[in-house]
Amino acid sequence: MRQIIIGVLFILAGFTSCKNESKIETSKTKNKGLITKKAMVVSARVEASEIGTEILKAGGNAFDAMMATEMALAVCYPYAGNLGGGGFLVYRLADGTKGALDYREKAPLGSSKNMYLDSNGEVIKDLSTVGIMSVGVPGTIAGIFEAQKRFGKLDIATILKPVIKLAKHGYIITNKQEERIASYDSIFRAVNEKEILYNNNLKAGETIVNLALAETLQRIADNGRDEFYIGETGKQLVKYLQSKGSIITLEDLAKYEAKWRSPITFQYDDLSITSMSPPSSGGICLNQIMTMIEPFDLKDYGHNTLKTIQVVVEAEKRAYADRSFYLGDPDFIDIPIEALTSTVYLEDRMNNFSFKNPTPVDAISHGKITGYESTETTHYSIVDQYGNAIAVTTTLNGGYGSKLYVDELGFFLNNEMDDFSSKPGEPNYYGLIGAEANSIAPEKRMLSSMTPTIVEKNGDFYMSLGTPGGSTIITSVLQTILNVYEYDMTMQEAVNAPRFHNQWLPDEIRMEPNSFNEKLIQQLEALGYIINQTRTPVIGKVDGILMLDDGSLEGGADKRGDDTAVGF
Ligand code: DON
Secondary structure (H helix, E strand, O other), X not given: OOOEEEOOHHHHHHHHHOOOOOOOOOOOOOOOOOEEOOOEEEEOOHHHHHHHHHHHHOOOOHHHHHHHHHHHHHHHOOOOXXXXXXXXXXXXXXXXXXXXXXXXXXXXXXXXXXXXXXXXXXXXXXXXOOOHHHOOEOOHHHHHHHHHHHHOOOOHHHHXXXXXXXXXXXXXXXXHHHHHHHHHHHHHHHHHOOOOOOOOOOOOOEEEOOHHHHHHHHHHHHHOOHHHHOOHHHHHHHHHHHHOOOOOOHHHHHHOOOEEEOOEEEEEXXXXXXXXXXXXXXXXXXXXXXXXXXXXXXXHHOOXXXXXXXXXXXXXXXXXXXXXXXXXXXXXXXXXXXXXOOHHHHHHHOOOOOOOOOOOHHHOOOOOXXXXXXXXXXXXXEEOOOOOEEEEXXXXXOOOOOOOEEOOOOEEEOOHHHHOOOOOOOOOOXXXXXXXXXXXOOOOEOOEOOOOEEEEEOOEEEEEEEOOOHHHHHHHHHHHXXXXXXXXXXXXXXXXXXXEEOOOOOOOEEEXXXXXXXXXXXXXXXXXXXXXXXXOOOOOOOEEEEEOOOOOEEEEEOOOOOOEEEEO
């Protein structure tokens, strides 16, 4: 099943030395990412970006490359790339048509609202975050097949061929990967009750081969989507799940469908922004925040200055308060999208904003809507040579999801059930508070923050971007758009720039450590803000593609990871 071969260190060294260093501000020496003329893939791993590009070069389009890139990430970035998770796609076709696909995991048929509570009604620690009860019904294979069937050009065998080769021949462990795998070593053993492929003290520079996954992918290439949901792979998966005590059944798998959704679209100055709709909160929150900050002259205030941070943080607070109350799976609840994103409502939400002091969190809560009753993910962006653009964010939720690894099939399973609200008012792993709208029910999709986003300027494609980061996804996407648009950064500078985050509760501004000057932090504290530089030392890991004035593409591959842009 497993072979470790000492790999060629200079390949890794060569790859890392190509990466751009962070250097912001000096407009004379702009730090640009990779520039290409026609097409580009930016993802968390060089191998995945290369395979996506190879598919484009073979005549495939962005949707063919999506399938290849996503599966390549499942091979060489098992931290978040997956077959056992789910995700969201936002696209813009060459003719300007926009749309979205939801392949989010679902709660099993046997799930129930209080399944994570003990007899006293208290949340049972870790039940929704680690191990078998945290697993939702996976959507990834349904998602990539649905997108490819509708828009792709190539046959599945051609698309999956280089991915299967990658799993068979292996990929080189990077330094960051070595550190990550080592830090999960004991939890892998504890949860799986045995050693798995990723135990064994893997070192940077070694090559890791996953033959079980190669075989799974080969069966999927031969038999299509149904292999995963009703075929041999599905049966093996359910057998594994049930042997561990899961409530997921063959019926759960057989009933899973990816769903086309209308994306959220809105204007910010002359930008037209398209982002993910529920069951992700990403698009609505981004829309709310950007509409609330639009009247302020952020350009004049400057990047990451006191005034900019105040405006953005206060808008974020209000949007996240609404998120926690109103948002959930639109197939189960009514979401007052129009009201929540209306300019009148959002102007009113900001009417108690003041530069003099923070608005107290309990003075915010969720807004009143008339007539309303009631850490690890991965993102990739692709632009193809035909003019199609996609933004895709996919996840197992936590790093390596539930930590459960299906040996025979070669992949990890998600712990996405923790994105539901186990109990109203009780924070989940990301500290997000939920309510009835996001309570558990059979077949319901858990609320997400994933924010794959496409931006147009004057009607033309401008940017495709997104990020992992749990609750910080929305605010990281926001800051990256502002960095390019308001602060004139290159795509590479925009993704590298230091980030801050506020999510209403807990009442704090999270900031990346050693990134903001001490005087600024003291000014914020003097105003009454609580600054936390330890809770989320890395905020987001944004990958994006920007179209430049001459029609060429600039990749922004976040320096925080091994992320790499490849194209032609
Ligand atoms: O869907 C969501 O919002 C979360 N499951 C995303 C998790 C994530 O981004 C973890 N990455 N750091």
